[in-house]
Amino acid sequence: GAAHAAAGIEVNQLGFLPSAQKLAVVPAGAGDRFQVADATTGKTVFTGTLGPAATWDASGERVRLADFSRLRAAGTYRIRVDGQPESPTFAIADDAYRALDAGVLHAYTLQRAGIALDARIAGPYARGAGHPDDKVLVHASAASATRPAGTVIASPKGWYDAGDYNKYIVNSGISTYTLLAAYEHFPAWFDKLALHLPESGNGMPDILNEVLWNLDWMATMQDPDDGGVYHKLTNKQFDGMVMPDHATAPRYVVQKTTAAALDFAAVMATASRVLAPFDAQAPGRSQRYLKAAELAWRWAQRHPAVTYRQPPDIATGKYDDEVLDDEFSWAASELYIATGKDEYRPRALAAAPAVQTAPGWNEVRPLGWISLAQQRSRLPHPADADGARRQILAAADALLARRQASPVRLALDTSDFVWGSNAVALNQAMMLVQAYRITNKTDYLDAAQSALDYTLGRNPLGMSYVTGFGARAPMHPHHRPSVADGIAAPVPGWLVGGPNPGQQDRKDCHVSYAANAPALSYLDDACSYASNEVAINWNAPLVYVAAALQSLTR
Ligand code: G3I
Ligand code: 9MR
Structure with a gap:
């Protein structure tokens, strides 16, 4: 597969409560400073210095941390760093979640x-019993x-x-x-x-x-x-x-x-x-x-x-x-x-x-x-x-x-x-x-x-791993109703399994994982029950x- 697209500035895409700790991860190599801008006006409301660069072994990415915990005003925001695309929009709000x-x-x-x-009850996801x-x-x-x-x-x-x-x-x-x-x-x-x-x-x-x-x-x-x-x-x-x-x-x-x-x-x-x-x-x-x-x-x-022994005529989950x-x-x-x-x-x-x-x-x-x-x-x-x-x-x-x-x-x-x-x-x-x-x-x-x-x-991967929530979320979970209902958007509100270098579904997938590093080993395809099931x-x-x-x- 192709190399995964650089995630750019990584941040919780829903956002934060006003007094929460607020951190973002920024690719190293860009500027030393970051700004938080009001998403509506574009006006900078907070500036800070990025932390030291270090490599995360689970992904291989070299990163620096942006800490904007002191920004507490309710609003919608984006993070900016020279040489990087702006982050997705996120909120600071009393009822963020x-x-x-x-x-x-x-x-x-x-x-x-x-x-x-x-x-x-189900909106567009209405279905029979x-x-x-x-x-x-x-x-x-x-x-x-x-x-x-x-x-x-x-x-x-x-x-x-x-x-x-x-x-x-x-x-x-x-x-x-x-x-x-x-x-x-x-x-x-x-x-x-x-x-x-x-x-x-x-x-x-x-x-x-x-x-x-x-x-x-x-x-x-x-x-x-x-x-x-x-x-x-x-x-x-x-x-x-x-x-x-x-x-x-x-x-x-x-x-x-x-x-x-x-x-x-x-x-x-x-x-x-x-x-x-x-x-x-x-x-x-x-x-x-x-x-x-x-x-x-x-x-x-x-x-x-008495531990579970899968009978020879049964092929479903074992737990x-x-x-x-x-x-x-x-x-x-x-x-x-x-x-x-x-x-x-x-x-x-x-x-x-x-x-x-x-x-x-x-x-x-x-x-x-x-x-x-x-x-x-x-x-x-x-x-x-x-x-x-x-x-x-x-x-x-x-x-x-x-x-x-x-x-x-x-x-x-x-x-x-x-x-x-x-x-x-x-x-x-x-x-x-x-x-x-x-x-x-x-x-x-x-x-x-x-x-x-x-x-x-x-x-x-710069993904919200919850269907229907966040700027960039899974579109093709291994979930039978989401595949079969004829609606492009998957059933919302599901956390997918997430990165799994075991890739136990490789034999059943027509596309390959983009990367093998532990935190990158994820495939947004319905074939991928080992990384994209709910x-x-x-x-x-x-x-x-x-x-x-x-x-x-x-
Ligand atoms: O127990 C071994 C451990 O000794 C070893 O060190 C480790 C190394 O990877 O593997 C451990 O076994 C793992 C096992 O979970 C227990 O954690 C297997 O590798 C791993 O493949 C297995 O994954 C489970 C998967 O079913 C396959 O059996 C998942 O935890 C479990 O969430 C998942 O559950 C499935 C159901 O069977 C069917 N319904 C969907 C559901 C979600 O995918
Ligand atoms: O759909 C099944 C999924 O719920 C399980 O987690 C997974 C592992 O047990 O298996 C999936 O079913 C696959 C089966 O194991 C192999 N053939 C393809 C099936 C997916 O449609």
């Missing part, structure tokens, strides 16, 4: 299985005495996982938890964030209405006879690039696994806590969630090492993970908070074997820390939260140290450029936000801001971090 947060949450609504979306999942077959790998292979069960609703139309409990776990945590930590922000859902106006905050669509599905994935939880609900093969209502292959629930049971238990215990104040709307719901969580935990106790200590730890943490029972305490309080800088679908221990740290006052022994707080601070301090050494002021390490790297950056930001909530130390919030800046344009677990930390910066920046 309001439309973004609403849009990124709305993507979940557009991603719902089993529902038709009319123009009132797909995948009712009211007649799902029990796959041989999941057969039990009471539900032999071929048994028909109902398992409707939920969100499609990603660019594909399957539904996976492991990935639903972290996604649903992160949205519940966003509401639990920043209720005032979400109480005012209107999303235009079918349920809007029913007395629930819209973010919780959206989460309930997936919780309702998750609940059906538990076998009531033994408490075990199916790993996924899926076709045998991935669907073609068609709209949901044109994808009609038979659906199966596949294998009960320990990871599915534990992630399910953690989410249901969390939901019982976060949704308890809304029980009047659905009497007994919280208790049902907690009962389901404990039933799943007990199944996992009886089956502590396989051989290490289950972290799943036990997370589930135990949430169940300990919910019940106060001693039986959950040892697993909940067990220290991690190493510093864990961010959660991910296969590394969920930090999710338990987040809950324990926040729920200190509910614990039978409040000091039980201290270990979690220490582990959060160890993670955040490791990230701060990396950021301090980084020429682009990012905690991202070269090894963080994996499948879904954009979400690695945002999950790190979520950890940094936890450290800020514990200590009130601004450095942590600044580091989280930088991670958001990275995903919104302060990166060597996924519910990648959007979730973006919802969280945007809400956090809106709520905490002062």
Whole structure:
């Protein structure tokens, strides 16, 4: 492929809250000074000196930093440096991330299985109902005495996982938890964030209405006879690039696994806590969630090492993970908070074997820390939260140290450029936000801001990695509705996976990646599931971090 076009001046293309740290990255070799100009009048409103030049190893680019944090006046701006094209326009505004947060949450609504979306809800992305999942077959790998292979069960609703139309409990776990945590930590922000859902106006905050669509599905994935939880609900093969209502292959629930049971238990215990104040709307719901969580935990106790084995006739996503200590730890943490029972305490309080800088679908221990740290006052022994707080601070301090050494002021390490790297950056930001909530130390919030800046344009490709947001955003995500709907613009509000030098999709792509360096290994083509797919677990930390910066920046 061709060499990638120089990104020029790299800046968060949405912008900043007035008192946020504001950094841009400028190619070295131009002038020493930078100006920030009013985008409407062209008048210079701020000038500064660029920092020293240095090379970022993840991209090979030689850069200097522009710091204009002291510019606080609301407005729209562009950055200028001699010898460079002007930066994209960005804003300084009190509600800089309001439309973004609403849009990124709305993507979940557009991603719902089993529902038709009319123009009132979906605008031009209105579509018919797909995948009712009211007649799902029990796959041989999941057969039990009471539900032999071929048994028909109902398992409707939920969100499609990603660019594909399957539904996976492991990935639903972290996604649903992160949205519940966003509401639990920043209720005032979400109480005012209107999303235009079918349920809007029913007395629930819209973010919780959206989460309930997936919780309702998750609940059906538990076998009531033994408490075990199916790993996924899926076709045998991935669907073609068609709209949901044109994808009609038979659906199966596949294998009960320990990871599915534990992630399910953690989410249901969390939901019982976060949704308890809304029980009047659905009497007994919280208790049902907690009962389901404990039933799943007990199944996992009886089956502590059942890892996912893809059956030979199934080819869809695996979400396989051989290490289950972290799943036990997370589930135990949430169940300990919910019940106060001693039986959950040892697993909940067990220290991690190493510093864990961010959660991910296969590394969920930090999710338990987040809950324990926040729920200190509910614990039978409040000091039980201290270990979690220490582990959060160890993670955040490791990230701060990396950021301090980084020429682009990012905690991202070269090894963080994996499948879904954009979400690695945002999950790190979520950890940094936890450290800020514990200590009130601004450095942590600044580091989280930088991670958001990275995903919104302060990166060597000069892209906002969120569809529909920013001056230069992905146009061709690996997302079946975006490919099949006949609309040029992709479904908005999706964070794409991002640069991934693994390039595991090379064999399926008719075009090649423009570059191989970790931070440049990205392809805005629908073929590129390894760098340009979307996924519910990648959007979730973006919802969280945007809400956090809106709520905490002062
Ligand atoms: O576990 C190994 C680790 O030991 C090794 O050091 C490392 C080196 O690269 O690789 C690790 O495995 C990676 C694994 O994720 C766990 O992190 C694989 O290389 C990597 O290919 C794998 O990527 C996953 C991908 O599915 C393929 O299985 C992504 O995390 C995951 O987000 C993605 O999820 C897919 C679903 O399967 C289907 N639906 C879409 C979704 C998003 O693309
Ligand atoms: O569309 C699939 C995507 O959701 C997955 O993340 C990816 C990796 O499991 O696989 C995609 O499906 C591709 C399959 O793996 C290989 N043939 C081409 C498919 C893309 O249409």
